[in-house]
């Protein structure tokens with residue numbers, strides 16, 4: 001069987017599939033040519049990350065597709081229910097990237113606390129002494145409160161890093177069962193902390209020094225953070241979004257930065273990917289990364305391995 005891994009697959013995942021007899025094609029096909037290539041090459045499985053979309057039109061145009069695989073969590077780029085209705089197997093690898101996304105968020109939390117992104121941009125052409133003064137108002141993470149909105153796999157992983165950094169954590173989620181967060185101490189010991197998420201963001205948002213979003217794209221497309229929530233935040237709060245574009249209203253975000261309600265922001269995801277607004281990218285108080293939450297060697301290996309084992313498990317039985 002031929003597999004098109006259109007947004008790439010780790011060497012490990014590719015070799016596991018090839019050793020099991022699958023042909024794995026990794027040459028990227030443009031979105032417009034996807035259906036034609038799938039049909040012309042007799043491809044039966046399409047693997048994507050977040051870049052390639054597999055919508056109803058592609059599914060209808062490619063009756064030979066047996067499986068669609070998403071390396072990662074959010075399946076908002078695939079018409080999952082429609083594909084399943086058509087008898088197509090749809091798989092993803094929800095847990096493989098949680099730790100990597102949490103580590104990126106920690107990197108962003110440190111970066112926006114010390115203006116690292118703006119400092120990097122200005123060092124080459126700026127005056128050293130002027131810049132030294134400009135960035136002399138950094139803040140520490142230890143002792144601060146991190147609000148984690150969306151307390152699923154990534155939110156919980158982030159909590160373990162935040163505890164390690166000496167932060168308090170307030171979790172917000174639709175479900176309010178207590179969660180035991182494991183906090184590794186070195187590589188051989190661990191502590192654990194029980195957290196009971198709040199269901200009401202508005203009750204707790206004013207207590208957060210930092211806020212990180214880990215909710216899925218909302219079913220109705222609405223933003224979780226809008227002007228109303230910005231107004232309820234602590235003055236000078238700092239915010240990270242490594243979940244999905246659209247979860248923060250980008251117009252309201254710019255207003256909150258301009259009026260000082262928010263002191264610093266980091267964005268890994270954007271409403272208009274892959275062409276985010278220039279006023280976000282150019283803003284001196286916004287640190288941007290191009291949707292790289294899961295882009296570590298370790299996460300990609302776990303994703304490739306998990307996809308391969310799911311495919312081999314389902315399609316190589318006698």
Ligand code: NAD
Nearest residue numbers: 073074150151152153154173174214215216242243293294
């Ligand atoms: P998850 O399903 O384990 O957790 C999401 C949690 O959000 C759930 O517990 C759910 O109850 C909660 N939730 C949903 N809507 C909410 C709301 N309005 N208010 C409060 N809580 C709400 O998902 P996950 O694996 O932790 O992934 C979280 C997000 O991260 C997803 O959007 C995913 O697409 C994104 N993600 C981004 C990257 C990246 O590269 N930046 C990589 C992987 C995942």
